[in-house]
Amino acid sequence: MTGLFAPRSIEELLSLLAGSGEHEKHFIAGGTDWLIKNRGNISEDAVLFDLSKIPELRGIENRGSYLRLGSMETMTSIHTDPEIRLHAAALCDAASSMGSVQIRNRATVGGNLANASPAADTPGALAALNASAVIFSPSGTKELSIEEVLGTCPNKNTLSDSDIIMEFRIPVRKSHVSAFKKIGSRSEVSIARINLAVSAKYEDGAFCDAMVFVGTLGTAAKRSPEAENALLMPISLRKEGFKKALCEFAGRMIPSRSTLPYKQSAIQALAEDVLEMLEARGRSLEKSGEKSHG
Amino acid sequence: MHIRLAMIVGVMFLKIELKINGKFRTAEVSASERLIDVLRQKFGLVSVKEGCGAGECGACTVIMDGEAVCSCVVPAFQADGHDILTVEGLEENGELDVIQQSFIDCDAVQCGFCTPGMIMSAKALLMKNPCPSREEIRTALAGNICRCTGYVQIIDAVETTAARIGVCRR
Numbered sequence: 001m002t003g004l005f006a007p008r009s010i011e012e013l014l015s016l017l018a019g020s021g022e023h024e025k026h027f028i029a030g031g032t033d034w035l036i037k038n039r040g041n042i043s044e045d046a047v048l049f050d051l052s053k054i055p056e057l058r059g060i061e062n063r064g065s066y067l068r069l070g071s072m073e074t075m076t077s078i079h080t081d082p083e084i085r086l087h088a089a090a091l092c093d094a095a096s097s098m099g100s101v102q103i104r105n106r107a108t109v110g111g112n113l114a115n116a117s118p119a120a121d122t123p124g125a126l127a128a129l130n131a132s133a134v135i136f137s138p139s140g141t142k143e144l145s146i147e148e149v150l151g152t153c154p155n156k157n158t159l160s161d162s163d164i165i166m167e168f169r170i171p172v173r174k175s176h177v178s179a180f181k182k183i184g185s186r187s188e189v190s191i192a193r194i195n196l197a198v199s200a201k202y203e204d205g206a207f208c209d210a211m212v213f214v215g216t217l218g219t220a221a222k223r224s225p226e227a228e229n230a231l232l233m234p235i236s237l238r239k240e241g242f243k244k245a246l247c248e249f250a251g252r253m254i255p256s257r258s259t260l261p262y263k264q265s266a267i268q269a270l271a272e273d274v275l276e277m278l279e280a281r282g283r284s285l286e287k288s289g290e291k292s293h294g
Numbered sequence: 295m296h297i298r299l300a301m302i303v304g305v306m307f308l309k310i311e312l313k314i315n316g317k318f319r320t321a322e323v324s325a326s327e328r329l330i331d332v333l334r335q336k337f338g339l340v341s342v343k344e345g346c347g348a349g350e351c352g353a354c355t356v357i358m359d360g361e362a363v364c365s366c367v368v369p370a371f372q373a374d375g376h377d378i379l380t381v382e383g384l385e386e387n388g389e390l391d392v393i394q395q396s397f398i399d400c401d402a403v404q405c406g407f408c409t410p411g412m413i414m415s416a417k418a419l420l421m422k423n424p425c426p427s428r429e430e431i432r433t434a435l436a437g438n439i440c441r442c443t444g445y446v447q448i449i450d451a452v453e454t455t456a457a458r459i460g461v462c463r464r
Contacts, residue, residue: 004308004325004371031369036348039326048325052372076361100437101415103349105361106368188436189350 003047029111069168071110090178094125110165118154123220124213128197131170179277202282207231217253224249243268310374315383323370330365341381341410352438355411362418381410402451404442416452425462
């Protein structure tokens with residue numbers, strides 16, 4: 001018998017979870033992926049939990065050392081938020097380029113990670129920003145990296161079926177810049193063929209502490225240490241080094257896939273664009289004297 | 295604990311209360327029903343068109359709490375407590391909304407299938423930004439596909455609406 005619950009608090013969700021035993025569980029966030037995947041084939045003994053009425057899963061706030069981002073925040077609420085724009089520009093880029101206005105008004109950041117599509121946009125941005133996901137379950141809460149939630153299997157996260165993504169914690173880091181860009185089949189409302197998210201510390205034109213994640217190469221966020229190292233190169237060699245490193249990285253991740261030549265060409269163009277965005281953001285950060293993550 | 299549930303032959307239904315075009319309504323919905331199903335089948339609001347059924351074409355666009363959404367990817371149970379506006383709710387006292395009239399005057403309608411979705415996306419934009427640029431109009435309508443390729447006239451119609459509302463000085 002399909003069960004459908006709309007808890008009004010985490011506490012209420014907890015008691016419902018305890019009562020749902022071994023039944024197959026579905027947690028519904030914005031519903032944009034869930035409906036397409038599940039409509040018409042929800043198993044008879046499944047129990048559905050609508051997460052849209054739980055206030056603890058909402059909110060964006062600056063807590064000093066990190067931004068707290070509720071998992072039920074939508075792409076629209078994220079890309080229009082001044083704190084996200086200032087301290088997590090890569091996430092702002094990803095949220096504003098995802099889907100159409102209509103989808104951005106419904107799709108949530110928690111749902112985007114949980115759905116674990118390799119072409120998802122926000123997981124790579126969150127990973128590059130060194131964000132963690134706070135996971136709630138009846139046995140307690142734990143903090144996982146984005147890569148730990150995604151694991152290695154496409155379209156499947158590593159969470160157990162009573163785990164809920166409650167919030168993300170995005171470190172607020174001084175002098176850091178970040179950027180995200182994707183290439184799809186058209187300029188808007190497009191699913192990424194490949195995407196790239198980078199954050200780094202910027203000082204006098206040089207980068208350090210870089211984190212580089214590429215999406216669509218198996219999972220939504222694959223870290224590229226070679227591209228991170230390339231960003232440390234002298235400025236005159238940096239652009240070509242970064243492009244070459246990402247090209248080699250794609251070859252290493254999907255060596256036998258037919259789309260590899262396309263992705264290697266596309267990622268070099270993305271690398272140039274993202275590098276330009278990072279440099280421009282770094283310059284404006286220095287100009288404004290505002291030494292916080294932009 | 296506040297949970298409203300009803301079981302009917304093996305399937306769980308949820309009773310939802312929502313506002314549709316200014317009137318409070320209730321409906322019993324199943325787990326797999328979508329907002330579009332409730333609007334079309336339970337309330338006869340057939341301006342809401344189903345095109346792709348996957349949130350890509352925008353034909354099913356309605357306004358939910360002031361925001362454009364694709365009603366084919368909103369689970370019906372999540373519409374509980376929300377305010378929905380469709381094209382049927384635009385006309386007042388027998389007079390078309392200025393946006394409807396502008397679509398007619400600018401020849402922005404060809405086969406008409408995409409028109410209600412286009413109008414609701416544009417309406418949501420104008421509710422927030424009564425004086426949008428052509429670029430902002432394009433972004434707002436990027437999720438609405440017209441197979442008759444009438445985009446220029448549609449953008450003209452939205453611009454004309456903005457001019458007629460009168461906030462905009464160009």
